[in-house]
Amino acid sequence: MGKGLSQITFDFAPAEEEEIIPVAPPTAVKEEEAVIKEEAPERTVIENTVTTGKRGRKSLKEIALHADLLQIPEDDILFKKQYYSIGAVAGMFRENQSLIRYWETEFDILKPRKNRKGDRFFRPVDIKNLVMIYDLLRRRKFTIEGAKDFLKNNKKAEEKFGMIQSLEKMKGFLLELKANL
Numbered sequence: 001m002g003k004g005l006s007q008i009t010f011d012f013a014p015a016e017e018e019e020i021i022p023v024a025p026p027t028a029v030k031e032e033e034a035v036i037k038e039e040a041p042e043r044t045v046i047e048n049t050v051t052t053g054k055r056g057r058k059s060l061k062e063i064a065l066h067a068d069l070l071q072i073p074e075d076d077i078l079f080k081k082q083y084y085s086i087g088a089v090a091g092m093f094r095e096n097q098s099l100i101r102y103w104e105t106e107f108d109i110l111k112p113r114k115n116r117k118g119d120r121f122f123r124p125v126d127i128k129n130l131v132m133i134y135d136l137l138r139r140r141k142f143t144i145e146g147a148k149d150f151l152k153n154n155k156k157a158e159e160k161f162g163m164i165q166s167l168e169k170m171k172g173f174l175l176e177l178k179a180n181l
Contacts, residue, residue, distance in 0.1 A: 072131055078127065133151075
């Protein structure tokens with residue numbers, strides 16, 4: 001009963017890199033925080049939004065930054081597989097699976113196959129339609145209702161979108177060629 005109680009302190013701040021920062025007296029912690037604050041501005045905005053697991057909606061600025069960073073494979077590679085899981089599709093678009101499921105309920109052109117368990121499997125055609133929906137919502141800033149009306153009223157929207165995509169690829173090629181000169 002003669003022992004006194006001692007206080008234990010914990011530091012719950014997330015580590016910037018995968019290094020363990022030992023708990024030290026308050027003066028040493030202030031020096032380490034200063035080092036971390038000096039390293040933090042070196043990161044770019046894209047790395048910061050990807051690495052942090054921020055909950056909730058993304059800001060319009062973050063959405064605009066990621067709108068052009070789709071990781072959709074070329075058609076010949078895309079059509080090698082018959083089905084893609086919802087996790088793989090969400091990874092291609094850098095979006096949450098819940099958003100892909102929501103778009104499935106809102107847009108009639110998305111009809112992924114479901115197994116008995118209820119898992120969704122997207123065909124390459126569904127992924128192409130998702131690219132068109134993503135372009136309307138994220139890059140061209142349509143509302144969901146506006147995108148539905150656009151797809152309903154423009155029956156040749158897929159052909160126009162395909163032409164736009166091919167022109168953007170040519171533009172990217174020419175810009176790359178110009179940069180190499």
